[in-house]
Amino acid sequence: MMEAVASLNHYLILSAVLFSIGVIGVVTRRNAIVIYMSIEVMLNAVNLTFIAFSNHLNDMGGQVFTFMVMAVAAAEAAVGLAIIIALFRNKNTVDVDEVNLLKG
């Protein structure tokens, strides 16, 4: 009986799927919050890759990097949400297609 152990490949495939979902979310959605969430999904897909390789190669560097990414993501969350709130206060919408003052 084959033991159901997740191999490196499984992690990498999952990570790729998550990342693609994130990319599609960013490209197709108009709501700034959803785009923002999609970016978080992409970041975490990358984190998953780091952890998987860390485990596989027995190297702690990947886990250190993940913490780094999480810290940056937290800072980004603070700034990004602040921008979205400011946007909503000014334009009364979070639809990114409505925000095109700088268009050529």
Next chain:
Amino acid sequence: MGNYLWVIVLLPLLGATVNGILGPVVKKNTVTAFALGTTGLSFILAVVAFFQLVGLPADERAITNTVYSWIEVGDMNVNVSFLLDPLSGLWLLVVTGVGFLIHVYSVGYMDHDHSYWRFFTYLNLFMFSMLMLVMGDNYLLMFIGWEGVGLCSYLLIGYDYHRDAAAVAGKKAFVMNRIGDFGFILGIFLIFVTFGSINYHDVFGSAHNVLTEGGVIVTAIALLLFVGAVGKSAQIPLYTWLPDAMEGPTPVSALIHAATMVTAGVYMVCRSAVLFNMAPTAMMVVAVIGCATAVFAATIGLFQKDIKRVLAYSTVSQLGYMFMAAGIGAYVAAAFHVMTHAFFKACLFLGSGSVIHGLSGEQNMDKMGDLKKHMPRTYWTFLISTLAISGIFPFAGFFSKDEILYSTYNSGSLVLWGIASVAAGVTAFYMFRAVFMTFHGESRVEPEAMKHLHESPNVMTMPLIILAGLATVGGFLGIPMIEGANVLHNFLGPLFEAGRHEAAHDTAHHSAALELGLMGLSLGIAIIGISLAYYFYIKNTALRDSLYGTFKGIHKVIFNKYYVDEIYDAIFTNPIVSVSREFLHKVIDVVIIDGLVNGVGSFFTTLSEMAKRMQPGMVRHYALTMLVVSIMMVSYFLWGAK
């Protein structure tokens, strides 16, 4: 001594500046005081300076007053410096003296004008420019004055700028003068290149070392200078502006277009006598053009109806005499005629102005007649001046014109002499025709004008009387024949001696009998002219009218000034206008210049239109771009780069 010469020149400029700035706000009397005060003072100083000059020994008669060094560039060294010698002294007196009288006259003539101050500003500015022209001691200062008088002439001809005819005439005068000025300045350039200086003293002093007699360069210089004179002094072929200049107010016609500015060309030729003497070919051209102008303009004057136009053509004709005299080397005679002409022609113009003033602006002689008893002062002064211009003894014109004719005869140019004598007869005829049509015969004055008919006020008639007086006695300055009595000859003569060989002594051995004979002849010709005028315009007007009928064609051609204006229009003006309109405007301007300028703009606009599509303002769009580019880059590094 003489260090106040600059004041003479600058005073009228001061008057012009003050009146030009304060004129609109101060009272009329203040304007008058400034305009007359500055020119009057200038005249007084001129007289003082002149007598100082006369007091000097004959060979030291040149006072220079250097004010400051103006241009110093490389070899070029130009001072603002004024020169008073017999030649400029004579002109100085004529310009300030006649100019002042005409200022006085203008006070009366322009009395009802709405921009009185503007007139006097221009008039003073003109005086300043004319004095610069005459008094400068180098060609550049002369050129400044030359351009200045041209500008003032333009401003004053177009003084009534709301009338189309005046504006057009002003423009015509300006453009015609530009053609001449172009030649003049080329002449100055050539002088500078040849001599390395444009100062009279340097140029005339070294002329015999630098140039060869009759050489190409000296001939070119003389001819180029003469082109300038042709423009300014209204000679063939550039004379057509002068009759049109009569659109200006009459005092302007008297001052600028008769007495002073138009003689600037004669002054310049006399001033450059040294150069002209070295260029016999150029002298010939001057004499022939002068003579041709004298007779051509005189014939046009025969049938003109506008009193001022008659006088204008007579001015052109008299200027022709002056050039003819200068061209045969009789510079003194030319200068003499300039002086006497200034007196009688200014008087004639002011007289015609008085008539026009009295008739409420009527200039057509067909609507005058029998004004003698209404305007006695104007009549008598006009008559005296007419006698003077016709060359009747003992009035001024007799002496000067006779001297010109005599010198011409003596120089051996019998053809020129013959033509000029005929022109003198024609002059007498048309001038007396003007007198008879204006002052004698039956009155043809319009009833409306008749009501306001009046003799002009004293402020206008006094200058007339003074000028008529000068026109009577002015000739005695140059009594011919008796050695020593010809004051003018002794005074001016030495100036023109340089560079003359055989002609220099023509005064020394002239035969009294010959001169008396020629005098009698020219007097006879003048009297014939006058008698004919009397016969046709007083005695037998029916014959005149039937002759008009017989020679209708000739009359029409002459009355229309030989269609010269129309010919010029056809040859020069119209082609230039159509080339400008059809080619320069529609092709060069609209297509090439505008196309280039607009093309640069639209090129970048198009480029930007394309570039702006890259920034539609859609965040998802940017994200997609980022994604695609990232995939491309990753793919490249994974599989592409070896």
